[in-house]
Amino acid sequence: MPKPTRHRPVMLRETLQALELAPGLIVVDGTVGAAGHSQKIVEKIRPEGTLLGLDRDQEMLARAAETLTGEPHAPSARYQIGDDVLLRHAPHSELEAVLQDEGLPLVDRILVDLGLSSDQLESEERGFGFRTEGLLDMRFDKTTGQPVADWLADASIAEITTVLSEYGEEPLAGQLAEEMSSRARRGSLRTADQLRELIEEVYQKQGHRLGNSHPATRTFQALRIAVNAELEHVQRFLTEVAPACLKTGGLLAVISFHSLEDRLTKNAFQNRDLWSSASRKPIGPSSLECKMNPRSRSAKLRIGIRAD
Structure with missing residues (x-):
């Protein structure tokens, strides 16, 4: 229930x-x-x-x-x-x-x-919220489609970059996509907290402060929009x-x-x-x-x- x-x-x-x-x-x-x-x-x-x-x-x-x-x-x-x-x-x-x-x-x-x-955002099992730790799924309808974690493992760097740019207006789309693709293909990007930590690492490497609005907001939005069309x-x-x-x-x-x-x-x-x-x-x-x-x-x- x-x-x-x-x-x-x-x-x-x-x-x-x-x-x-x-x-x-x-x-x-x-x-x-x-x-x-x-x-x-x-x-x-x-x-x-x-x-x-x-x-x-x-x-x-x-x-x-x-x-x-x-x-x-x-x-x-x-x-x-x-x-x-x-x-x-x-x-x-x-x-x-x-x-x-x-x-x-x-x-x-x-x-x-x-x-x-x-x-939905606070559900630990759905992966919608970047402050959760559950499986990176993000599907509204879990009876159809592909979880985000699986999509990332299959998608090319170019495809991920396009999604982050167009649906999230993410300024570091290319850098994030490269790291996301690499980890997803190794099987080490399966949960929401793993994605949040990846985003924080990329931003810090690029010399960006996290600020009041967490940068993961844009990436999580973009991936959710994409996987649910x-x-x-x-x-x-x-x-x-x-x-x-x-x-x-x-x-x-x-x-x-x-x-x-x-x-x-x-x-x-x-x-x-x-x-x-x-x-x-x-x-x-x-x-x-x-x-x-x-x-x-x-x-x-x-x-x-x-x-x-």
């Missing part, structure tokens, strides 16, 4: 206001996580409303079921909670297929929170899936945490064939929220309205 969640939903008040929720709406939380947003969404769409929650991470889906019922749940691919809440193990990029499979119509609202949850999922969702699933006038809310995702969202919303209007500037967290939840500081919320 999963441990109780420690995740705080980001910009909860702002998101609920932006979605303009009302009783009877059909709402999709495409990255349901521990159901921090969904728990409040359900309250606002009852009675007669429907919530569909998706997540690539089966462990997080179990946490969502626990949040919404108050009872522990074993990992499962599907949870039916009462008559108005359905949770499915699937990425948001497969929303259209899930709606067809469940016999659900076009929806009124969609929310996707593209950030990593505190529960995150940007490919987001791009397809924004340009194909969400427009196909939303009713005319329906709202899509996207919470992003780094410039790559936010740029994709901004560019997608500029397509007037798909989106009639969108927020000109992203909404950010309040200063109080940033103080109470430092992980919210980089969050940006954008809203798009489905065109006719």
Whole structure:
């Protein structure tokens, strides 16, 4: 059974206001996580409303079921909670297929929170956080794909360099990639703490101080994005899936945490064939929220309205 969640939903008040929720709406939380947003969404769409929650991470889906019922749940691919809440193990990029499979119509609202949850970051078994010591896995869906440790052992130095540069904007991408490839092929780069120590060593050799923001943040982000094909999922969702699933006038809310995702969202919303209007500037967290939840500081919320 999963441990109780420690995740705080980001910009909860702002998101609920932006979605303009009302009783009877059909709402999709495409990255349901521990159901921090969904728990409040359900309250606002009852009675007669429907919530569909998706997540690539089966462990997080179990946490969502626990949040919404108050009872522990074993990992499962599907949870039916009462008559108005359905949770499915699937990425948001497969929303259209899930709606067809469940016999659900076009929806009124969609929310996707593209950030990593505190529960995932702090898990010792998943390798998401550079302060953990577990296996360097980083897959959201452990039933498919390749763990980061295996990918590093197979990838070329050039491939690793490209990932670190493009997804992490890492200034020492080349030096890090060379050392990462060497150790991974020797079998000595299997855990999160081994990768963190490697990054610290490379930075110190290059005469860089570690500073307040640990340099491992960029590399861990880049590898996570790569192994989960995150940007490919987001791009397809924004340009194909969400427009196909939303009713005319329906709202899509996207919470992003780094410039790559936010740029994709901004560019997608500029397509007037798909989106009639969108927020000109992203909404950010309040200063109080940033103080109470430092992980919210980089969050940006954008809203798009489905065109006719």
